[in-house]
Amino acid sequence: MGVIKKTFYTGLLTGASVLGYLSFTTTIVSPLPRDDPALAGSAIRRFNVHRNPSTSDTCVKRIPLTKIRPELLEKDGDLVLEFCRGVWSGLGTRFQLASLARKYRGPATAGQLWTPTQFSESGFAKGTQMMDHFEVVEKTPTEIVVRCGDSPRNQGPRDSDGLFIISAVKDEAKGEVVLELKSCFFTSARKVEGIHGPMPGWMELLHRWYTRLWMVTGSQGLTRRLF
Template structure:
């Protein structure tokens, strides 16, 4: 029993330490600023036609440029693409990827990205579908936006819909790379009255910790 107790305490300690690190190394901003480009994007206009309230936030992580792989700073767009690859192929997403693969990988989804290697090599052009839950809808040199909430095989309005944007920018003044995971979830099927987004508070909290995990493990792909 003493050994079990020590293992349990050690596990709790590691878990608390990991959460503490994620909390200190990342920042959550909610709601999104009124001037955020997402509100003017063609994807937001296309999918949230009812202008319903949304659950929205952005998770940020700043990294000194000295720690970024130098080859990713040579051409515009390379840093954001490699970070995107890191998010989807990284350890943080592997449990969800494996879960979705067990449920949905098959002949009907053979054209989608499923393996870690595929997720790590894709250029994430618009139309790319991954793990039967995401589809790239916009791509710029600084941000890759995917639609989420349901299978990309369902192009229709949905009770659960949203946009998830993976971005990276260089802050030359501070000498840092700024990684970002931006989320906006809404009901696109019907008009919903009120100002409350569709995600309950406790799920929103879990989502934000998951964003912190994804941005941390995704950042490993761009750092030396």
């Protein structure tokens, strides 16, 4: 019993420490402010054709420019690309990757990205499909927009639809890089009445912690290595 009790409390303390670290190093804003550019952007207008209510949030992390790998600051687009690579190849997505691979990896999805190595080397051009659940639908020097919610083989309206907006912007005035992971989930298949998004409260809470994990693991490759 002593070993079991010790293991239980060790796991509890470890979990609490991880949650504390995620909370300390990232900021969550939910829902997205009404004037957030994402809510009026071309991607949301293209896919949420019925202007249905959404479940939305953004996770933000700021990193001093002095800690960023210098080569990522030389060319427009390199910073957000490396951040995007880190999000998908990082430890934060491994469980979801394994789960989706068991269900959907096969001949019909052979042209999609499925491995951490593929994610870490991809240019994430528009049209890139991943894990039979994600597709890059827009790309700029500061943002990569990924559609989610269903297989990218279903290009039409969906009962479950959504967008991830992965961005990295230099704030020269504050000497920082601002990283954001914006999420917006909605139903695009039909008009939905009411003001509430499709995600229940408990799932929305879990999603916020999952986004924090994506942020922390995805941003690790942007910083200088000591050795």
